[in-house]
Amino acid sequence: MLRAIPRATARPVLRRLLVGAAASVAAAGSLTAAPPAAYAQAGGADLLSPVRPGDGPDRDHLTVTVRNAGDGVDGTFELYCDPDGGSHPDPSGACAALERDTRWGQDVFAPAPEGGFCTMQYGGPATAHVTGTWAGRPVDATYDRRDGCQISRWDRLVPLLPGVGATGAPGPEPTTGV
Numbered sequence: 001m002l003r004a005i006p007r008a009t010a011r012p013v014l015r016r017l018l019v020g021a022a023a024s025v026a027a028a029g030s031l032t033a034a035p036p037a038a039y040a041q042a043g044g045a046d047l048l049s050p051v052r053p054g055d056g057p058d059r060d061h062l063t064v065t066v067r068n069a070g071d072g073v074d075g076t077f078e079l080y081c082d083p084d085g086g087s088h089p090d091p092s093g094a095c096a097a098l099e100r101d102t103r104w105g106q107d108v109f110a111p112a113p114e115g116g117f118c119t120m121q122y123g124g125p126a127t128a129h130v131t132g133t134w135a136g137r138p139v140d141a142t143y144d145r146r147d148g149c150q151i152s153r154w155d156r157l158v159p160l161l162p163g164v165g166a167t168g169a170p171g172p173e174p175t176t177g178v
Helices: 007-032 091-101 148-156
Strands: 061-067 075-080 127-134 137-144
Touching: 075 091, 137 148
Parallel strands: none
Antiparallel strands: 061 075, 061 127, 127 137
């Protein structure tokens, strides 16, 4: 059996619902609004242009140390992304390689999976160590070229890491076509 609510009782209930909904919308809107400081450029020249996320102290920064890669590519390099810069030989290419491999829920610097089947090839003595911050997360990763899995992991991040062949790999001496 349905009972009708008197009209005088229904209005306050409806009013509470509407006022509550309006307050919720207003609160949600204030959470998404950027603070005024976010719209100020470093020089304050253009107050309507938002500051890019990478312009602050939390900007992505990596230090890449490469050893035994040959061809003068050994050394320690700094890399900043968005905007791209630093002492890295190819900051734009390195940042693009990182962006290409960055996916939600996956670590672009993760080691090769344990127990995987890797080809028994040697890619040379090159090693690399990458530290810093990427996508707001700390990075401390090491790379080498001791087998097919490690070579693939290295090559996936070229040009963050230098493109190297199988330098130092044992093999036949070059021959001339005489």
